[in-house]
Structure formats: structure tokens, C-alpha cells
Amino acid sequence: MSKTHNLFISHSWQYSDAYAKLCGLLDNRAYFDYKNFSVPKDDPIHTNGTDKQLLEAITNKMRLSHVILIMAGKYSTYSKWINKEIVVANEGFINPKPIIGIKPWGSTVVSSVVKNNAVEMVNWNTESIVDAIRRHSNA
Template sequence: MANTHNLFISHSWQYSNAYESLCNLLSNRNYFYYNNYSVPKDDPVHTNGTDKELAQAIYNRLRLCHVVLIMGGVYSTHSKWINKEILIANNSFSVPKPIIGIKPWGQTKISSRVKENAVEIVGWNTESIVAAIRKHSNA
């Protein structure tokens, strides 16, 4: 049986079409299995609305993950929650969660925050993304 990779796909709900495209790309890749612990727009985390509760909920999901994927569009630099996810991945575990930055399809620029914190940056290419996940995952 092939390994199943536990992924947290960090993304901006404002750009959820890129998130959905990435999930479809991974789901359609033969011989690649993953669990998605992300917080998609259509299935938000239910809290009483405090930042502390949402940060805890994100921590609880990241705790289960092998790798964090971040859509690296320049908007990521200015996203409060993507930045919190980076901080949680880097600082909340005895071994930081590896962050893989993904350049959105057709873009050449990538968020400086993502670039500074990623163990690897890959293009919008199924094989590059899957190879990076396999390389940095401890699944």
C-alpha cells in the first residue's frame, strides 16, 4: 500500500478557485494518496469568532499533517491567516512542519513570506508538487 500524505493546504478564500484546482490536480494524480486537513471556504472551522480559537483550530489540523502547502501568490504576503499558519507551522511543534510554496499557475512572482519560509518552491506542475510532497513528508 502506498503512503498517504496528510496535507494542510493554506490558501486565501478570496482565491479559492486556485485551492480547488490544486485539490483536483492532486486527486487526479495516479498512485498519490492524501488526506486534506485544510479549511476550505465551504467547510469553515466553527468557533465563537475569536482569533485565538481559530488559531487553535488551525494548530489542531496542522498537528496531523506531514506537509503544509501554500499557494504563493503575492496576496499571501498580506494575508493575516496565511501568515499565522506559517508561524504555527514553524513554531508550534518540536519539529517544524515543512512548508512547500506553490507558484500559482501562470505567475512568476511569489510571496516573499512564502519564499522566506518554504523548504522548497515549486511551479504549478503535478509532478513537481507531488515530488516535493514526497521528499519533505515523513509519511
């Protein structure tokens, strides 16, 4: 029986296609079980909540996660929320949450903020991503 890996998948809703594709890669990987603890797009806290409420929701979701996945496109460097998520992952818990940075498909440019905070950077490849999750998850 395989472990279920609790994941917080950081993302920008401006680039939600990459988030959906990543979830698709993980969903279709045989012998890999995970639970997605990301704050869903349709959660009313995105549109009706305050920044403080959203940060609290993110922190609560991360608390349940073994690993944080962050897509490391250049936009991540300038994303207010991705930067806050990195701070929460590193400083919000007794034991920091490992961050795995995922390089964008076909891109050589990655976010320096993600790269500098990741325990590992991986290519946009199902096996690379799953192997890194297994290595860094304390599931």
C-alpha cells in the same frame, strides 16, 4: 501500497478557486494518496468563531499534517492568516512542519514571505508538487 500523505493546504477564501484547482490536481494524480487537513470553508468557525478559535483549529489540523502547502501568490505576503499559519508551522511544534510553496500558474511574482519560509518552492505542476510532498513528508 502507497503512503497516505497528510496535508494542510493553506489558502485564502478570497482565492478559493486556486485551492479547488490544487485539490483537483492532487485528486486526479494516480498512485498518490493524501488526506486534506485544511479547515473547510463551510466550518462554522470561519463565520462564528473568534480569531483565537480559528488559530486553534488551524494548529490542531497542522498537528496531524506531514507537510504544509502554501500557494505563493503575491497576496500571501499580505494575508493575516497565511502569515499566522507560517508561524504555527515553524514554531508551533517540537519539529517544524515543512512548508512547500507553490508558485501561481503563469506568474513570475511570488510571495517573499512564503519563499523565505519554504523548504522548497515548486511550479504549478502536478508532478513537481507531488514529488516535493514525497520528498518532505515523513509519512
